[in-house]
């Protein structure tokens with residue numbers, strides 16, 4: 352896969368405050384996850400990528416060019432910040448059409464492009480002419496993404512686009528991104544929801560205190576080296592002891608811990624592959640009523656390590 356972004360000895364300081372400190376990385380086509388605790392330097396990296404700030408030292412190239420003050424490079428990018436950017440009183444179809452026209456498209460071309468963008472993000476057409484004020488968080492995120500797609504960028508940069516979405520909403524949003532990547536649009540996405548990112552991304556950049564932690568973590572971050580299934584799982588259920596006994600009898604457990612007051616069982620697998628290959632059968636056969644199954648101790652969590660407020 353070809354490299355679209357390359358950073359060499361890249362640093363950005365804000366006065367004496369360290370934003371990004373001497374990092375080297377490359378981003379290939381596809382979907383890349385950007386992971387790090389608060390203050391790790393993710394937004395700084397986005398600003399450098401999109402040419403909003405200049406490196407203090409080192410270089411960053413995007414599609415082979417320097418993004419700073421370079422409209423040719425910037426035209427090939429789209430940036431979707433974490434904050435709400437779409438005026439709530441507007442309707443998405445007219446909003447996107449208006450933006451297209453401001454950018455120089457004719458009214459009919461702008462409407463066509465707006466339709467295509469809203470279709471791509473799978474926003475149901477009955478909402479296209481409704482006010483964004485009436486939208487759920489997930490629908491607003493889709494409008495933001497549709498706005499990014501209006502100029503058919505080659506790389507979309509998304510800052511925490513899944514914040515506040517429920518698991519179903521996150522999966523649907525992920526599916527939209529997979530389809531974009533399949534059709535040739537690369538994605539760089541930051542998220543604190545690490546297992547979603549693991550399922551979505553083929554590559555990762557791990558940041559911590561403005562640095563990329565170490566060579567070992569970079570190795571962990573490559574998709575080829577990571578394990579497919581989490582080694583640990585948290586299961587909330589009606590009878591955690593009965594479930595633990597059943598899983599033990601199936602020779603699935605390496606270890607477990609029961610938290611009776613929250614009806615929770617923390618499990619470490621002998622062979623996670625074996626459990627996940629037949630998890631529906633195992634859980635049914637156990638005869639225990641299951642409320643929630645959540646993966647824990649993902650490779651990303653281990654790689655990034657505990658941070659000031661790294662949620663998972």
Ligand SMILES: Nc1ncnc2c1ncn2[C@@H]1O[C@H](COP(=O)(O)OP(=O)(O)OP(=O)(O)O)[C@@H](O)[C@H]1O
Nearest residue numbers: 365368369370387388389390391392393394395396
């Ligand atoms: N404009 C600025 N002026 C001074 N310091 C800044 C500025 N922008 C960022 N910083 C500092 O640079 C460091 C990295 O911040 P950055 O916003 O890039 O991190 P982040 O990973 O995006 O954090 P978060 O997840 O909280 O958004 C922090 O210590 C931050 O305080």
